[in-house]
């Protein structure tokens with residue numbers, strides 16, 4: 602393990618994460634579909650009222666990827682993360698993580714999955730760390746519970762804290778650390794047992810912008826150094842611009858994706874190119890961005906025309922009828 606002091610650019614981090622992930626998986630051809638959601642449905646029933654939190658969500662994340670999920674409050678982000686981390690079970694559809702089938706796995710397998718395969722960082726700093734333990738002890742704890750404490754555990758805890766940039770907090774308790782320091786420490790705790798996947802639900806929700814950026818730097822470093830697959834929910838679009846792929850969820854469905862790819866320009870300088878895609882499901886459905894719908898006052902039905910290399914969408918309102 603090496604500690605990253607300088608801030609390497611996004612492309613370098615991406616490359617490193619892919620290399621580490623390939624090493625973990627036993628080959629670059631084993632990276633596809635580390636996380637797969639297909640037509641995922643989650644219906645909550647409370648007092649006879651049904652809430653469809655997820656209505657056929659599709660998502661594929663490759664091993665070693667760092668993906669941000671964005672979306673308005675109530676769009677289903679936490680529901681997806683709770684399902685993927687094994688805390689909640691879906692109503693229907695497919696949800697697979699690292700070879701585990703989250704719909705059919707036994708209680709015993711689920712426990713093993715939650716202990717060894719996934720790590721989690723919550724929004725509330727207080728939920729991630731034990732207040733009466735120091736940062737280092739907090740990171741050591743999950744290793745101890747897994748029977749891997751001792752000197753090696755202590756060394757790994759120190760290394761992980763340095764990796765996320767809070768090595769200087771090793772002997773402090775959470776109460777003696779800032780919110781951002783606590784969340785970075787929480788990232789170290791979450792990866793202590795070397796999980797394959799790390800989920801973080803709005804880990805920067807209670808932090809200011811500058812502090813949030815530090816937490817994201819920690820996540821990127823962990824992704825690059827350990828090759829762990831990371832899915833992070835955030836409402837912070839500023840922060841979402843720091844990852845290669847952002848998935849937008851609207852009304853319990855994957856609505857669009859923004860991809861950033863590194864390209865070498867004519868002047869030989871590497872630049873990041875941003876492209877936005879609408880997500881097309883297997884039934885051919887897609888969601889038009891709200892801005893497009895508003896701009897043309899589209900509603901109820903639209904007219905589609907197939908052109909040689911694209912599809913035209915026009916208002917279905919009949920115009921000019923006397």
Ligand SMILES: Nc1ncnc2c1ncn2[C@@H]1O[C@H](COP(=O)(O)OP(=O)(O)O)[C@@H](O)[C@H]1O
Pocket residue numbers: 645646647652653654672673674675676677678679680681
């Ligand atoms: N345990 C639950 N019981 C009933 N409804 C729920 C429950 N959890 C979430 N919901 C509902 O599901 C929808 C999605 O919630 P959530 O996944 O928490 O959204 P987000 O994290 O994007 O804000 C919301 O309408 C929410 O009220």
Ligand SMILES: [Mg+2]
Pocket residue numbers: 678679680802
């Ligand atoms: Mg939420």
